[in-house]
Amino acid sequence: MRKISIAVLAVAIVLAGGCSSKETKKQEIEKEKQAETDKTETEGLQAPFPLTGVGTTEVSSDRAVAVVVNNHPQARPQSGLNKADIVYEVLAEGGVTRFVAIFQSEKPENIGPVRSAREYFIDLASGFDSFFIAHGYSPEAKEMLERGEIDNINGMQYDGSLFKRADFRKAPHNSYITYENIVKGAEMRGYGMDNSPEPAVFLSSKEAELLEGTPAEDLMVSYGSPSFDVIYKYNPVEAKYHRFNGSEETVDFESKGPILLDNILIVQMDHKVVDNAGRREIDMNSGGKGYLFQKGKVNEIQWKKEAGRIIPYKDGSKAGFVPGKTWINIVPSISDVSFDSPQ
Known part of the structure; x- marks a missing residue:
């Protein structure tokens, strides 16, 4: 297991949670109150969303929507990622990463900037x-x-x-689509969405609270460039992970609120550059090593790889996800991942 100190990186990041002990105590009290409220509100919610496990009052029949989202620095902050159930982060050409955001439980009004497809997306x-x-x-x-x-x-x-092209950004970092137009496009093409x-x-x-x-x-997670290297920081008061590119926190463009995550899955896959443009082949079928960060x-x-999905296994059994949102980083080598842990 690779372990390094991230203290230098932590100095560069100022979290909203970095407050006084008095403020921290206040947050803990508010968390306890919220937990009681959540318990009351979720009583009788017997129909969890399929990709978050979060309870709802009715069984959701909505089809999943996958959107390729731009992660170039000129495309940040993006729109709609805060409502994605699952986000895959994967290399395109060079050291540039893109996102494949999967939406099902929530429908953002606007998503983007939208970027081009690769076969592994x-x-x-x-x-x-x-x-x-x-x-x-x-x-x-395209084929x-x-x-x-x-x-x-x-x-x-x-x-x-x-x-639609946004006037506050330049191409190719300015293509957006609304969820309304996604549904309209499906209707135009005769695709079902149910x-x-x-x-x-x-x-x-209970299993999540007792997680070992x-x-x-x-x-x-290092992708070989400070612009695309990713830092995650867990906030124990919120019981959520915050995501950063360098010292810049990942937030939603419209709401300015942070992307909050419950599961960070990192998987190693073989990468091979196959042309002069730097395009890649990524082996998404053979299985391999990884880390699962939760709580x-x-x-x-x-x-x-099972039924087209990347499934984590621990001790021979499927590893369950904490109900909530999941971010999956695909890396060429598990040595690209570093974290602090007790010696």
């Missing part, structure tokens, strides 16, 4: 039978889309109609 989206949204494509991804391997609309065909994905495996509230693992509240703790896992 389509593979990730297919595991949820998603309606796939991108603006542009690699040659390989897959033209063969109809996944229901989709693309900004190359609908730029200026379903996809087939919910198969549910993921989630821990019960090595303490690890701060972690870093300020980490466990080593093995991942498998």
Whole structure:
């Protein structure tokens, strides 16, 4: 297990939670009150959303939607990521990462900036039978889309109609789509939007509270560039992870609120550059090593590809997710992950 100190990185980040002991005590009291409120509000919620495990009063039949979201520094902060159930973060060309955001339980008004597809983005989206949204494509991804391997609309065909250009950013970092236009696009193409994905495996509230693992509240995922290296910091009062690129916290463009996460899954996959443009092939089928961070703790896992999804296993059994939102980082080497833990 790779362990390094992240103290220098922590100095660069000023969390809202970094307050006085009096303020911390106040937050703890508020957390206890909120827990009681949540317990009351969730009584009788017997129909959890399939990709978050969070309870709702009615069974959700909504189809998952996958959107390729730009992560270039000129595209930040993005719109809509705070409402994604699952976000995959994966390398495109060079050291640039992109997101494949999966939406099902929540429908953001606006999503973007939307960016171009790669074949492995389509593979990730297919595991949820998603309606796939991108603006542009690699040659390989274009062939897959033209063969109809996944229901989709693309900004190359609908730029200026379903996809709109924002005037406060420059192309290619300014393509956005509303959820209303996603539904409209599905109707135009004759795609159904009422087939919910198969549910993921989630821990019960008791199992989540008793979760075992090595303490690890701060972690870093290196993609080889300070602009794209990722830092996660766990806030025990909120029981949520905050995400940063360097010292810049990941927030929603419209609300300015932080992206708050419950599960951080990091998986190692073989990467190979295949052309002069720096495009990659990523082996998403063979399985391998990984880490699963939950509740300020980490466990080593093995991942498998099952029914099109990346599934973590621990001690031979599927590792359950804490109900809530999940971020999945795909890395060329597990040595790209570092975290603080007791010696």
